[in-house]
Amino acid sequence: MAININNLNSNNQVQQxxxxxxxxxxxxxxxSNSQVKNAGQDSVSITPQAKQLNELQKKAVDAPVVNQKKIDELKKAIxxxxxxxxxxxxxxxxxxxxxxxx
Structure with a gap:
């Protein structure tokens, strides 16, 4: 059994x-490359209910808030x-x- 006292095999250890x-x-x-590839495959889909809700919100924004003239006429008639x-x-x-x- 040989003992390396001069540390001759240190080059081997450094290379390893x-x-x-x-x-x-x-x-x-x-x-990390595979993660980047997978990230590019994400997708989003909107449900029909979400589309309908969006349309209703647009209609609500476009609708007049209050028809004050009609309210006054109804109050007077009552x-x-x-x-x-x-x-x-x-x-x-x-x-x-x-x-x-x-």
Whole structure:
């Protein structure tokens, strides 16, 4: 059994260490490259409900907020007792509204 007291094999050890480092770096590079490739494959899809909600939001923004003239006319008619309610038309409107909710 020989003992190396002059450290003659240190060049071998340095080369092996350098080779391991190069292998580790190349493995890390390959891993990061595959992650970049996968990131390019992402996609997004919008559901029909989201599209419908977007359309409703646009309509709500475009709609007039309050028709103050009509409100004033209705208040005046109610105060004067001239506003008449058609119960059949009211019932039909309520039923129609309920059916649209379902």
């Amino acid at each position: 260490t350098q080779q391991k480092q190069v292998q580790q770096q190349s493995a890390q590079t390959a891993s 105060s004067a007792g001239d506003y008449k309610i058609n119960p059949e038309k009211l019932a039909a409107s309520i039923a129609n509204f309920e059916f649209k909710l379902v």
